[in-house]
Amino acid sequence: MAAKYTPPASPPSPSASFYDVSDEDEDEYNTIAHQQSRKGVKLLYSKSKVYVHPTASSKDNIAGFIALVQQKPPPAPVHSAGSSPSNNEAASLLLAWVPETSLGDAYDTYVKVDLCDDVSAPRQRYLVPPLPATTTYRDPIGLYSFAVPVSEIYSLLVRPPSFGWWFGSLVINTRSGDSFPALFFHDSECESTILQKKKRVKESFDPFDNEGSLFWGGDEVLRWLRRYVDVERSSVDRNIYLINPSDEDQLSFGRAAIPGDGSTVSKAQPEATAAGPSGGAAPRDASMDPFMKTLKETRWKVLEHLSKITTFTRRTANDIAENPRIPPQMRRLMKNPEIQTLQDEFDSARIYLARWAMSIAEQSEKERKQRIWTAQDVLESENSSVGEFEILELETGNLALRERRKTLSLEEWEGFFDPTSGRLQITEEEVKERIFHGGIDPNDGTRKEAWLFLLGVYPWDSSREERQALMNSKRDEYIRLKGGWWERLVEGNSTTEEFEHWKEQRNRIEKDVHRTDRTIPLFAGEDIPHPDPDSPFAETGTNVHLEQMKDMLLTYNEHNPDLGYVQGMSDLLAPLYAVMQDDAVAFWAFVGYMDRMERNYLRDQSGMRSQLLALDQLVQLMDPQLYLHLQSADSTNFFFFFRMLLVWYKREFEWSDTLRLWETLWTDYFSSSFHLFIAVAILEKHRDVIMDHLKHFDEVLKYINELSNTMDLVPLLTRAESLFHRFERAVQAIDKRDNFPSAPTAQQRRPTSDTDSASNSGKGKQTQQGTVGSSSSVNPPSALQQSMDKDKPKVISPELRELLRKDIPWRRQQMS
């Protein structure tokens, strides 16, 4: 833009032919309206998969790019219309549409510009062949590209995708009164829009803009234009955007007009009807879609309606169409063959739609939490044909009310202890219950102490003095352990083999520490030089906390040499260190954590396998229908839970939620395997999307992976608790039937009598196995195999029975 204008060379070239842009020509682009030269124009923005729909048949759709290009500004303003000072600039800009097929070599440039993730003006200059500038449209639709000088654009008719019309569209109306064919944004095919949408969803899981509509490609075009010209939304017809409006236009259509919402008959009508040629949709779209209007006016109500769809029926769109609860507009839409084919046609759209409905449900769930469940609500849901799943919903609703707790504060925590001896005055169970349901205040330092109890560093029955002595000796021990590897690795007191081993371990650890939680302020940035010039991170530098992390992980290696460093450990350590802010203390907290987590990292992966197996059996018991579906989708290896189980959901929740979840799990309040109930809670929450839309292993895996950072922790905790109780009751029921004497017919696998008896000791509240050994005499002899429901034989396997235990049978035994 800085280059000064040079008059175009003669003789004039007959056509807008291109590909002659060489490096030296880069600044020599020309006014293409004159079409006198063969130079390129600057491609500022482009967006792919913008279609012209020349006929009603989708086969005739023509894919192309919408683009904003800039030619050389003319020496003096040529166009008199408009009053804005930016009009001169507007004259150099062209809003264009080009069919993909006509692009030739320039295609790549268009794609590149499309994918530029620049929020601001494009940094790099891309030149493309000029396009014929026009102000009227006569060509047979879609055969040729068109480029309209922005100064010649009077208004844009912009319709976001709505329930009535899947694709958002844009129509250019010129000052001379012409309208160009509607451009349809096929957002589900457009990579850049998908990316931007994803980004928004990732950042806030809110695919809506302020006005309650979905983010779509047309928003982008308006954003481009706003960078250069005035774009004024007409208050008369909210779908009309005026470009560089004159004062007169402002008065008639601009923001000063009636604050109505498109309901008023207006002068904008000609604009709207001008969209006539754009296809059969125009009459329907000319005024705002009634559903979208409702959505705007009473968004909350509609959301609530939708939430009822999603929480109470949660079925496919077909069922939605039949559901009398649904607003009629929505029902009509779902019956629309267009939408139905869309559903069949695009896997991604289908899943997107489903997920979108979920997000609405979630939002509404949040809002509903503020309300109190009235008897009428309960009656209503009982009257509707609720299945198991809905009962669960109800249960969680009640639970949330009954057991909403505030977090455990330092003051309350200190009150648990005898002020003189520092011994716990209430029971360990009481403290754990408190933490399980309320969590610990994240800011007042309670965690520093409470976590050490939860992780087994401090015995629950210790006195303050004992704890001080213990920590002193632990600090010494840490220093001793650290000295061990230091000697071998840094001072070189080792065999070559040993040295190589430690070097290798250090490299692995370093690689991961430098990419663990670097967005947390404590671990962010590099402000000290790396101590080892040969390290791959020597140039990057490091910071003191990263170095501490490396030392602790190496020291753990010294402490537990058989295991070695395994990926995922750094994820477990980082929050502990961040809370403790003391390497020796954090180290021992980590040791305590690893004692229970070590099985996840074993060389043979046996620990992960046994948990996935337990999960498999748990889902089989709790939700056989879902299980069968997962089976049909080749997904019963439950591999998609691997990440969640390996680092206890660290990658699925944001930092603060992870910490809250971990302390909940550390209590073992209901079960030492409560993390598996979290997994089932996640599955159940997404049950219907999974059942209706995910048919293959890869789809399931992708869906579950992408839940990361979209889930609300507290509702999941409540759901998991409720699931645990259901599981407990199921086990009891089966055991009761099991113990009821009847003809021994079925030959089923039966759990060993001692674990069996443990669960019979009432509500799974036993603390240690073996304490209820005497009750085994109550059981019938194991030779008496019981028959169960023949159709649905349910057996409580040892793996399942273990889920009722509160101790950690697989805990690594400390060597003293």
Add this chain to the structure above:
Amino acid sequence: MCIIESRCNPTPTPEHYLPSRLQLFLGSATSLQVHFYPLHLWWSIHFSLKPPRQTDTMASRKKVLLKVIILGDSGVGKTSLMNQYVNKKFSGSYKATIGADFLTKEVLVDDRLVTMQIWDTAGQERFQSLGVAFYRGADCCVLVYDVNNSKSFEALDSWRDEFLIQASPRDPESFPFVVIGNKIDVEENKRMISSKRAMTFCQSKGNIPYFETSAKEAVNVEQAFEVIARSALAQEEAEEFSGEFSDPINIHLDNERDGCAC
């Protein structure tokens, strides 16, 4: 091999049967034409091996799904390569990959619209045994190393072997691999593996295509993946073709393994 072993019928692990299977395959190569099966039988077998899938059910927009697996030591840049190729983005702060994930990208290969499904995996060898959950049905395997880290180069061979064992492709000899030496943006004096050494290795393994890339600076990434896409498409087409002459040994084993629902 299954993640949940106890759910499986006792079947030999791939390590046990691979060599013999290889032999059998080569042995039967001369008599391929006699192994015709009634069509319905062939279909049922083929479906159980890898359900032929189109990403789109609409016939007019028929697309092919190409499955590509990226393997290599931890920290060589697998996630970065995938993201650079698919999203045209680089971030210095990718976390270590746990488990597996994939991205898809639609590309035109010689006027054919194909969907590439690119699988990114965890690099630590301890998690290798999980590969079986997603290696199967792969059309191309990308082996990545860091040109500044000789260990990661030396590991290529075992990554290749491990892949062949777990994915058990129909014809291991001709299965397409592509080798990528990543991080060429790092200063020259840090470089441990010369191009020559890498190319010699690739030649010795049956002329594996070799690329040197920088995911960070987007050097050669596009080019490498173009070859990956082509190799994968060729493999997919070859599979489709050779499916008509499935040899009985393969069928037997695969069928049996399929019974375990893993």
